[in-house]
Amino acid sequence: MTIIYESKTGFTEKYAKMLAKITGLKAYNIKDFNSVKKGSDVVFLGWISAGRVKGLKKALKNFNVKAVCASGTGRGPEPNSATFVKNNNIEGKEFFYLRGGNKPIREIKGFDKVILSMFLKMLKSKKDKTDDIIEAINNIESGVDYVKEENLAEVVKWVNKQIK
Ligand SMILES: Cc1cc2nc3c(=O)[nH]c(=O)nc-3n(C[C@H](O)[C@H](O)[C@H](O)COP(=O)(O)O)c2cc1C
Structure with a gap:
């Protein structure tokens, strides 16, 4: 399992690096997707722009995306989790919302x-x-920064279950 992320202003990257440190998995920016074996299992983290998780399409095309973590500044996924999952075509995958931040x-x-x-x-x-x-x-x-380690608790629990 590998962590792949897309981040424009650094908040999602902070989460990806934190997750890597806690779980021991390696984290790669999606720009370096060639460094990761095609089709392998990944946890993807991406920032939300107008309800869509950026970089997700590329991740889905190149990897077996097991879980998606979407980082946005809203209090939760809009308008709700089920609709957000449907709009991003990730039904059946593990989904986590992470409150990120913005400049x-x-x-x-x-x-x-x-x-x-x-x-x-x-x-x-x-x-x-x-x-x-x-x-x-x-x-x-x-501007605001909501990034903190405790927001990753559920993701860490899920990752640890997968890799043990
Ligand atoms: C153009 C634009 C659109 C955005 N749309 C949303 C949105 O629909 N929902 C949301 O919660 N956050 C939205 N955001 C906030 C970002 O998703 C949030 O700041 C994210 O944590 C940034 O991550 P990054 O620093 O890794 O790029 C938007 C930000 C920008 C710049």
Whole structure:
């Protein structure tokens, strides 16, 4: 079993490296996918952009993805776990949500900034702002880091069961 990850701003990478340290598995950025045997068992970690796990398609094409960990800044997978799993075509695989983090929007560039700006505008236009929405607006504007080892507890438990 190997850890493969895709990370744009480093939060998912932090989780991947933490998971590697705790479990003793090796972690590779998906850019280096050629270093890992094609078709072998992997745990994949990717960041979420507009509900889709980035890098997942490439991982599914090249490896036997046993588990998917999606890192996002929401409180959980949107709109719920079952729909998220279905939308990402990973039914039947182990799925974990990891709360990641984001840089302040002023530090984000290119197409990602366009998507995020649209999302921010939509959130700000809502009349009745719930706590989740206010939190999301603040996170996008100011940046946030939710990465901590205890968030990996369930993933670690699952990995250890697979490799023992
Ligand atoms: C363009 C864009 C779209 C995003 N869409 C979502 C989303 O749909 N759901 C979510 O929870 N987080 C979303 N995020 C937040 C990232 O998934 C989160 O910051 C992630 O932990 C970043 O990981 P990375 O540092 O490894 O790139 C989005 C971020 C960007 C820049």
